Amino acid sequence: MEPRGILMVLSGFSGAGKGTLVKGLLRKYDNYVLSVSMTTRAPRQGERNGVEYFFTDKRNFEETIKNDGLVEYASYCGNYYGTPKAFVEEQMAAGRNVILEIEIQGALKIKERFPESLLIFVTPPSAQELKHRLEKRGTETPEVIARRLARAVEESEGMEAYDYIVVNDDLETCIDEIHRLTDAARRAPVRNKKFISEIREELHGFAKGAE
Numbered sequence: 001m002e003p004r005g006i007l008m009v010l011s012g013f014s015g016a017g018k019g020t021l022v023k024g025l026l027r028k029y030d031n032y033v034l035s036v037s038m039t040t041r042a043p044r045q046g047e048r049n050g051v052e053y054f055f056t057d058k059r060n061f062e063e064t065i066k067n068d069g070l071v072e073y074a075s076y077c078g079n080y081y082g083t084p085k086a087f088v089e090e091q092m093a094a095g096r097n098v099i100l101e102i103e104i105q106g107a108l109k110i111k112e113r114f115p116e117s118l119l120i121f122v123t124p125p126s127a128q129e130l131k132h133r134l135e136k137r138g139t140e141t142p143e144v145i146a147r148r149l150a151r152a153v154e155e156s157e158g159m160e161a162y163d164y165i166v167v168n169d170d171l172e173t174c175i176d177e178i179h180r181l182t183d184a185a186r187r188a189p190v191r192n193k194k195f196i197s198e199i200r201e202e203l204h205g206f207a208k209g210a211e
């Protein structure tokens with residue numbers, strides 16, 4: 001099988017628990033890395049530059065777009081978010097599965113640009129549970145919660161574009177499920193084209209020799 005890692009996109013409604021899932025995946029399994037995005041939104045309490053995000057301003061973000069430094073970017077609730085290119089390329093070449101925790105516009109751009117990427121959509125068991133989790137988080141104002149719920153309606157329209165949907169009810173179960181899907185995806189022919197053509201070529205050689 002090919003040593004190259006998979007480009008994984010993890011999207012889902014704000015409040016679906018993507019952040020916790022990613023942390024769990026990194027803790028529990030080797031071979032995953034998280035891509036740290038660049039954003040123009042202000043840091044939330046406790047967020048550190050270079051850890052949750054690279055925080056920057058609009059001017060620098062637009063400069064990075066111009067220099068082709070991003071794999072994709074999108075505007076979400078009035079701010080820019082984007083995936084730095086160099087890290088993704090290095091880590092995949094080193095055989096690691098790179099997780100992009102990004103919203104749907106970015107996910108669709110990734111699928112278009114990298115058809116062999118794996119798109120997973122994370123959802124809570126119900127809309128009611130989503131609302132409850134957003135309110136419980138306590139870091140957002142009611143206006144922001146309302147905006148994120150409105151955005152969730154839009155995002156629900158795009159769920160069919162994903163390869164898989166996982167329900168985040170029990171955290172550990174969900175982490176294991178994502179790992180199983182990723183592991184299976186690595187074995188798909190579309191992600192092993194080089195391996196297939198090499199083995200085929202070698203077989204041709206043997207068959208010729210036996211003639």
Ligand code: 5GP
Pocket residue numbers: 011012014037038041072073074076081082083101102103104105106107
């Ligand atoms: P938050 O402000 O809650 O951290 O993130 C808002 C949304 O932006 C989330 O859905 C998150 O997944 C998405 N996001 C984070 N980084 C990126 C990125 O690099 N590109 C895109 N397209 N979306 C991102």
